[in-house]
Amino acid sequence: MSHTPAFLTCTDLSFAWPDGTPVLDDFHLTVGPGRTGLIGVNGCGKSTLLKLLAGELRPLEGRLSVAGTVGHLPQDVTLDTALRVDEVLGIRETRTALHAIEAGEATEENFTAVGDDWDVEERALATLDQLGLARIGLDRTVGELSGGECVLLRLAALLLARPDVLLLDEPTNNLDLRARRRLYAAVESWSGVMVLVSHDRELLERVDQIADLRDGEVRWYGGNFTEYEELIAAEQEAAERMVRVAEADVQRQKRELSEAQMKLARRKRYGQKMYDTKREPKIVMNARKRAAQESAGKHHTMHAEKLAGARERLDQAAEAVRDDDEIRIKLPATQVPPGRRVLTLSDLRLVHGASVTGEWELRGPERIALVGGNGSGKTTLLRTIVGQVAPVSGEALTHVPTRFLPQRLDAAVLDDERSVVENVARFAPHATNNLIRARLAHFLFRGARADRAAGTLSGGERFRAALAALLLAEPAPQLLMLDEPTNNLDLASVRQLTDALASYEGALLVASHDVPFLESIGITRWLLLDGELRPTTAEEVRESLWHA
Incomplete structure (x- = not known):
């Protein structure tokens, strides 16, 4: 530096x-x-x-x-x-020159390539070790x-x-x-x-x-974030208090305007009565009538301005209150009866070595968390279940309509060239455009937002669009498999995802490292993939991964 x-x-x-x-x-x-x-x-x-x-x-x-x-x-x-690893690290050329010098090729070109970076390999290995990558070496x-x-x-x-x-x-x-x-x-x-x-x-x-x-x-x-949340909570409490004050002010100004209008109406009726009975000279009554009209106009303008000002203050107060929308949907077609067989794994051996011994079943609307370290085979298992990867041996059978949301949203899930509406229509070809738009509104894609091309969406919006496409698919998925679903989602979007999954009535199989998220979606069974698939708990997951 x-x-x-x-x-x-x-x-x-x-x-x-x-x-x-x-x-x-x-x-x-x-x-x-x-x-x-x-x-x-x-x-x-x-x-x-x-x-x-x-x-x-x-x-x-x-x-x-x-x-x-x-x-x-x-x-x-x-x-x-x-x-190669050393190429990604940007040290391949320096490393090659260093090895050449050590082998006796002491050329000017090699010395220039090395420069002052004689400890490049030691620094690279130390950096890899710092991040837990020492075992991968520089040549893989x-x-x-x-x-x-x-x-x-x-x-x-x-x-x-x-x-x-x-x-x-x-x-x-x-x-x-x-x-x-x-x-x-x-x-x-x-x-x-x-x-x-x-x-x-x-x-x-x-x-x-x-x-x-x-x-x-x-x-x-x-x-840090905890201090930020405390400040935001205080700000929001003050903002909501200001909204209540502003709402009360608007109501008061409405009452005052109404009362002023009633008083002016009574004065107008009294003046007209005096004019009709001709109790005073006509010139005097006309002068009083003009004065009353001017006074009425001023009073009405004053109270109307006060009401407008109160409404403006209410709008400003309301703008300070955050309104992070929530996903609220109903998905009755995804319902799975308790005890119904959803997924069966039989003596399954995956291409990267992990295995499921004997027969394992998922029944009814269970919510299963699939956890394990990087490279343990979680993604491979999910892809094997949906038929994207063939197992070495054994079989994986799904017994209900199934959808898979992968880590990377490729064209099979979300076509960047198509709009959000068009992407959903691919999975629900019999649904009308109006029905799709109505359903997308519940996923926070309203109006023109639903017409945006998927390629222009943020990471979280893309995920929300893909989730909408899968949940609104025909037939409705009764087994939904998610691979690291909270990747690329902000904290508000994680809450939105939790809301959406709360409405889902089918079976869930979720691979994730985000233990707080898994706990928030009502996981009923925890499975650890570490060579073999075995039952575990959230506490064991935290303990094994943090202190292994």
Whole structure:
């Protein structure tokens, strides 16, 4: 790292997608040294902002300044499976030259390639060891690693490069608890500028400040996520109190306006009576009538303005109250009767070595958590159940309509070129457009949002669209299998997912490292895949993964 303090600055920044969908407009941001947790609802532009800061996207307008070198870990880490570990770490050329010198090829070209980096292998191995990857070495290929190991390897490459600014987008995706513990330690030891986007509460407890991106602006909160929640709770309590005060003021102004109108009406009737009985000279009565009309007009205007002002204050107070929508749906067609056979695994041996001995069954509307370390075979088991991967031996039989939501939402689940409505229609070809739109509204895709192309959605929105497509499919799925469903979801979206699954009446099989999420969706049985499939508990999962 350089000795010049690093920082990030955005001034008058604007960005929109090619279809014209705005993301940021006249945006301002300054980030200095320390760990910043960037949070906000899905679709607010967090990942887009990181890509702009990393130089992977160009703003339409405005200025973006970065003092220092930048490293970026994106949400979805994709690496060429043929690459070697030392290539991913960016040390292949230096390492080759070093080995050549050690073998007696002391050429100028080799010395230039090595430079001052004579301890490159030691530093690389130490970095891998820091992240729990010591066993993979430098000569293996990416194709031999699990998804979680690929994430850690990409992070190792960034740590080895020692950038001044580190941008992390959902870095705990695909990581088991042991791997997360190592990532937490790496984050805590970071001394430069760090901006991290995450739904992982444990990770957000380790930041110095929270940047809340909402409605195109950033609000800053000092401290970690718990302190942020306490401040937000206090803010919301004050905002709701202001709404109640403003509502009372509106009602009072309505009453005063009504009372004023009644008084003016009585005066008008009295004046007309005086005019009709001609008790005073006509010129005097006309003068009084004009004065009364002017007074009535002024009183009406005054009270109307007070009412308008009270309503405006109510609108402003209401805007300060957060309204993070919840998914509320009814899915009776997904219901599975208690005891009905849903899934059978018989002497199943997976391609990567894990196995299910004898016969194992899932019956009725059970909710099963599938846990295990990175590379244990959880994803392989799910893909084997749906027929995407053939087993080495044995069989997996599903007895009800089944849908699978994978970690990576490929075209089989969500076609980026099609709108959200069109994607759902692929799975429900007999449903009318109006019916699909009505159902999508419950998944928070209302009006024009349902017409957006899937490729323009944020990670959380894409997941919500895919979940809608599968849950609204024909026939309705009575077994739903989810692979790391909370990846790429903000905290509000995790709550929305929990709401959606609360309405689901079928059987669930969920592979996840997110134990708090699994506990929130009413898991009835916990299974650990560690060579073999065996029963476990949430407590045993935490204990084995944190203290193994």
